[in-house]
Amino acid sequence: MHEIYEREVLKKLRELNAKRVLIQTPEGLKREAQYLADFLEGEEIEAIISGDINYGACDPADREAKLLGCDVLIHLGHSYMQLNLEVPTIFIPAFAKVDVVKALDKNLNEIKKLGKKIALVTTAQHIMDLKKAVEFLEEKGFQVFIGEGDNRISFKGQVLGCNFTAAKVNEEVDGVLFLGAGYFHPIGVALATKKPTLAVNPYSGDALWMDKEVERIVRKRWGQIAKAYDAKKFGVIISIKKGQLRLREAKRIIALLKEHGREAKLIAMNYINPDALEGFDFDAYVVVACPRVPVDDVERWRKAVLTPREVELLLGLREDYEFDEILG
Numbered sequence: 001m002h003e004i005y006e007r008e009v010l011k012k013l014r015e016l017n018a019k020r021v022l023i024q025t026p027e028g029l030k031r032e033a034q035y036l037a038d039f040l041e042g043e044e045i046e047a048i049i050s051g052d053i054n055y056g057a058c059d060p061a062d063r064e065a066k067l068l069g070c071d072v073l074i075h076l077g078h079s080y081m082q083l084n085l086e087v088p089t090i091f092i093p094a095f096a097k098v099d100v101v102k103a104l105d106k107n108l109n110e111i112k113k114l115g116k117k118i119a120l121v122t123t124a125q126h127i128m129d130l131k132k133a134v135e136f137l138e139e140k141g142f143q144v145f146i147g148e149g150d151n152r153i154s155f156k157g158q159v160l161g162c163n164f165t166a167a168k169v170n171e172e173v174d175g176v177l178f179l180g181a182g183y184f185h186p187i188g189v190a191l192a193t194k195k196p197t198l199a200v201n202p203y204s205g206d207a208l209w210m211d212k213e214v215e216r217i218v219r220k221r222w223g224q225i226a227k228a229y230d231a232k233k234f235g236v237i238i239s240i241k242k243g244q245l246r247l248r249e250a251k252r253i254i255a256l257l258k259e260h261g262r263e264a265k266l267i268a269m270n271y272i273n274p275d276a277l278e279g280f281d282f283d284a285y286v287v288v289a290c291p292r293v294p295v296d297d298v299e300r301w302r303k304a305v306l307t308p309r310e311v312e313l314l315l316g317l318r319e320d321y322e323f324d325e326i327l328g
C-alpha cells in the first residue's frame with residue numbers, strides 16, 4: 001500500500017499544515033502503519049501510531065488524536081464514513097490485489113443459476129474491481145444492477161457488515177451476486193433482499209449459495225431469542241464508538257421492553273465483551289452497536305445476547321428474521 005499512498009498522504013498533510021499525526025490501523029496493516037510513520041518522520045512530521053486495533057471506519061480515533069495534540073488522523077484500511085470528526089481525517093482504504101474476473105469465470109455456471117438480471121455487491125476491498133466484474137458479466141449476457149446504498153457507505157455497490165442498502169436495487173432482479181470473502185456480508189445480503197444469493201470468493205475461487213448458511217445462522221439466532229424468552233432484566237448496550245453510537249435506537253428498545261413488562265437498563269461500553277459484563281445482574285443483553293458483535297461472538301456470551309430486531313421478534317412485534325443494520 002505504501003508505494004501508492006505515501007506521496008498522496010504527504011500532499012494532503014502539507015495542505016493541512018500538519019505537524020503531528022495519529023495513525024490508526026487494523027490488525028493486518030500494522031507494518032504499513034510503521035512504514036508510514038517512518039516515512040512521515042523523514043518529512044519532519046511527527047507520527048504517533050495507535051496501538052489499539054481498529055475494526056472499522058465506524059471507530060475513528062479522532063478524539064484520541066485531539067487529546068494527543070495531533071492535527072490530523074490517518075485512518076488506514078477503511079473507506080470514508082460520514083461522521084462528525086474532531087480533527088481532519090484522511091481515510092486510506094486497503095484494496096485487494098486479486099483477480100476477481102478469474103473467480104467469476106470459474107463460477108460462471110453457478111452464477112447463471114441466479115438468472116439473467118442480477119444485483120452485484122462487494123466489500124470495500126474489491127470495490128475498484130467492480131467495473132471489471134460488471135463488464136465481464138455483461139459480456140456473458142447478464143444484466144447487472146449496482147445499488148446506490150445510503151449515506152453510511154462510500155461507494156456504489158459496497159456493503160458493510162452493518163449496512164446492506166446497496167444490495168437493494170431499483171429493479172426487480174432474479175438474484176444477488178456477492179463478491180468477497182467471509183459469510184457475514186452475503187448472509188446479511190440474502191436476508192435483506194430475500195433473493196437467492198451466491199457468494200463468489202475471489203481469494204479461494206469458491207462459490208457458495210447462501211440459503212443453507214442463512215438457515216444455519218437464523219436457527220442459531222432463534223436459539224438466542226428462545227434463551228431470552230423468560231428474561232426479566234435486560235442490559236441494553238450502546239457503544240461509545242462514534243459510528244456505532246445509536247442512543248435513540250437503544251432508548252426505543254428500552255421503551256419496548258418496558259411496555260412489555262421487562263426491566264431494561266442502558267449500558268455504555270467502548271469494547272463490548274461478555275467478560276467485562278460479568279458481575280452485573282442482568283438476565284439477557286441487547287447489543288445496540290456493531291451488529292456483528294452479538295452474532296460473531298455469540299459462543300463467548302453466557303447470557304442470551306440479542307440485536308434490536310431480535311428483541312422485536314421476542315416481543316412478537318415482527319415476523320421476518322433480518323440482520324440488524326445501521327442506516328445512514
Ligand code: SF4
Nearest residue numbers: 055056058161162290
Ligand atoms: Fe464494520 Fe461493525 Fe463498524 Fe459496521 S459497525 S463498519 S460492521 S465494525
